Amino acid sequence: MPKHTFILNGQRVQVDVEDSVRLLWVLRDVLGVKGPKYGCGLDVCKACTSHINGKAFNPCSVRVDAIEPTDEITTIEGLPATVGRDLHPMQEAWLEMDVPQCGYCQPGQIMAAVAVVRRAREEGRDVTEADLDGIRNICRCGTYHRIRDAIAAGAAGM
């Protein structure tokens, strides 16, 4: 089978899988990285949200052969290391606000939140209500109000 290599949470990894396998299955089933959750597999629910080169993306909808050797994939497991701490400020805010209910969507919510704050900062501005409205991650438990409060608190720490 073809070999594919990329950087995952700061470490180079190599996998031996068919070109057409979607990255989410490579992460979860081949590499054992279970933070990105499987919900729809169709780029709709956003439960698998992770980062590629610092931007949010959904690995359920990206073939492994579309990933370049230089691409840096970050999952919730690798998020704290991006700021050199045990927990990222967004994760701390999540704990302070007691955001999760069942928890299933929450890794994706946090990764989406961090990406939104980063993008706003790159554009030289703060996160707006419109930014928060643009987050499409579904939460079946309806924790949306706490998520919005936590993003504001987490952004303050970033």
Ligand code: FES
């Ligand atoms: S599992 Fe990736 S968007 Fe739903």
Ligand code: FES
């Ligand atoms: S906390 Fe249960 S789906 Fe979001």
